[in-house]
Amino acid sequence: xxxxxxxxxxxxxxxxxxxIWLDIEHTNxxxxxxxxxxxxxxxxxxxxxxxxxxRKLVTIVDPHLKKDSGYEVWREANSRNFFISNLSLIHISxxxxxx
Numbered sequence: 783x784x785x786x787x788x789x790x791x792x793x794x795x796x797x798x799x800x801x802i803w804l805d806i807e808h809t810n811x812x813x814x815x816x817x818x819x820x821x822x823x824x825x826x827x828x829x830x831x832x833x834x835x836x837r838k839l840v841t842i843v844d845p846h847l848k849k850d851s852g853y854e855v856w857r858e859a860n861s862r863n864f865f866i867s868n869l870s871l872i873h874i875s876x877x878x879x880x881x
Contacts, residue, residue, distance in 0.1 A: 801838045813853045814843050 792799055810816040817825045832839050847856045859865060 799837065801840060802832070804839070804841045806842055806844075808841055811848070811850070811853075813848050813850065813855065815855055 791797075806812050806814075808818060808822060810818050822828060829839055847853070847859060850856050
């Protein structure tokens with residue numbers, strides 16, 4: 783039996799599902815590549831349990847980082863000048879279109 787940490791109450795209520803999608807709220811302080819340890823105390827075990835049932839987990843990761851000097855990912859990206867600081871350097875050759 784998979785723990786309710788992994789499945790919520792879906793199995794208890796006989797609600798079928800193949801994938802769980804997590805939005806930004808799964809993170810620690812809206813910092814991508816982190817977990818809110820209060821809500822997800824053992825994310826590796828949770829993912830293993832989902833895998834055992836053939837289910838998948840998708841965590842949202844948008845193409846931006848929270849500007850936060852206490853966030854190691856942001857600090858490293860900032861110190862290595864990975865952020866775009868001059869918008870005139872961006873060139874889009876063709877307007878984007880929705881799918």
